[in-house]
Amino acid sequence: MDFTQIVNAFPSLGDGLLLTLELTVLAVIGGVVIGTLLALARLSNSRVLSWLAGFYVNYFRSIPLLLVITWFYFVVPFMVGWVTGTNQPIGAFTSCLIAFMMFEAAYFCEIVRAGIQSISKGQVNAAYALGMTYGQAMRLVVLPLAFRKMTPLLLQQSIILFQDTSLVYAVGLMDFLNVARSQGDITGELHTFLLFAGLVYFVISFGASTLVKRLQKRLTV
Amino acid sequence: MISIQNVSKWYGDFQVLSDCSTEVQKGEVVVVCGPSGSGKSTLIKCVNGLEPFQAGTIVVDGTSVGSPKTDLPKLRSRVGMVFQHFELFPHLSITENLTLAQRKVLGRKDDEARRKGLALLDRVGLSAHAAKFPGQLSGGQQQRVAIARALAMDPIAMLFDEPTSALDPEMINEVLDVMVELAREGMTMMVVTHEMGFARKVANRVIFMDRGAIVEDADKDEFFGSPRSERAQAFLSKILSH
């Protein structure tokens, strides 16, 4: 194994890692926002809203992420074309980001929903008793409490998402894994590069989940 | 039959048993009592090696429990044990609960094990429930089945670990009746219990434990008549006052 090749490839590997992290962070933010809205819809009194949100969640949870990534890669440019009336190509990064946000939103929704349901009815009633509206009670009391409780679960799901971003290989986006693979091909050191990539993913995921576990312990005490 | 010599046990720094010694002769019924946390359940679990101990020796029918050479499963198959929470296997029917160990441990044939199990089930008055599952029986009924399950192995001695303390009051007697009968038949028994009525009726000896140590080990009449230690006196007055 020739580790000097890896050192030489540091700049491009760094770019790849940056893309991976960027995708992860943006997808987590988008996913949590959409997921929270979905959770509110699922728990709302409106039958229609609740059913639609439920269908959305079941739908995305029953198909592979890779299918969503591939489909969106083909389809999103079409959609954008219809909306804007032009035929502008949009990049793989944008289509992947949208795919991740929408897909992960289904998973985040379930976490947020469980979090909201774990808040006691007494808290909600206390908020109403103070004269708050539904929106205020949610925004000021229920959601802050729920988010504190479910932070560890949201972070765990984010770590899974971080690993899943490697699937953008399917549409040729140069994320960390794809850079490592192509550098491996170029230098003829595929073994070294793939094992190195695995090691980096392992260190980041393992480190992050160890931190999350520690956080979880602190929150439960 | 059961000889316990200088047994000590620690959980980390905490000593749960300190220098316990006693003997149970063949045919003898020995009741072990004491406040909760006194180590009595731990001691009885040491007798068939369910809890390891770090010092001392326990010999059951000539076999040393703590020795690494001892075939513990074989020893356990000869000593019956009844637990506080019954511990019937909830996924198996009553009949299967009664026959599992007979078949797998003693190698008895299916119908032989079945006959034996059903006979014992009849003895504890539950033959109508053979096809049911443990979750469908009351606590008292489950504990009677658990006794029958232990007896099905033809044990040389029986260990009871607080057999009635998880039961509703109205079910305690149905279990104690079975145990009294067993004692009268001459079964060697070591019983951890708070049921002093049972002790008065059938025990030969009473052992009082506190903070991991055997404080008093006396004949029944002596124990109830004039306990020597203050702690045993205090315990008895507390437990007998209601």
Place this chain on the structure above:
Amino acid sequence: MNYNWDWSVFFKSTGIGSEIYLDWFITGLGWTVALSLSSWVIALLLGTVLGVMRTLPGRFAARFATVYVELFRNVPLLVQLFVWYFLVPDWLPEKLELWFKQDLHPATSAFISVTVCLGLFTAARVCEQVRTGIQALPRGQAMAAYALGLRLPQVYRKVLLPQAFRIIIPPLTSEFLNVFKNSSVASLIGLMELLAQTKQTAEFTANLFEAFTLATVIYFVLNMALMLIMRGVEKRVRVPGLIALGGK
């Protein structure tokens, strides 16, 4: 909207023999099911062994299983697949390596790689479920089994595992469904399973909406069907009188 919907596309000839596009989807589904079931068998067997190891009193077995779980859980599935597909064959003894690379049909060698990869990947998850199930049982159950003279393998086989599995059917079901979804990574090393066939149809016909819609519907229906089957299994093994296990 200048898109021409044409659902009849699936019945059009692919231009290869008398094949129609629908045949591609059926072939793809066949690969997906074969991959998933064979991976699941590996995952269930290995995962159970590992899960049991994590609950054994011996330090070594428990530690080995823990390391396994952490390793396979913290490296992305695709990286693991690349390792199994590109790297591992090179490490085989020469004869085996040549056989794997040259004698086997490319689809077969890809199939083996994905099956092993997905099986071992999922085993780490199954392991955690099995461990949770066993640890949810009251400690007295194992004690009672030992007290009757049962030996360790009998205690697990007859007493602990049958109960643990009943508890963990719901999470195991979702792992089972995940295997089907995860098997789509096979498309990235050229195995023509359902997703790969979908992509190919989309590219050949330009009817990409129809192709992806059909794929989605197939996955969705498959998911629902498996869920119903597992619910049936759960009902069948339910023990009368048992409401909740692991109360104490």
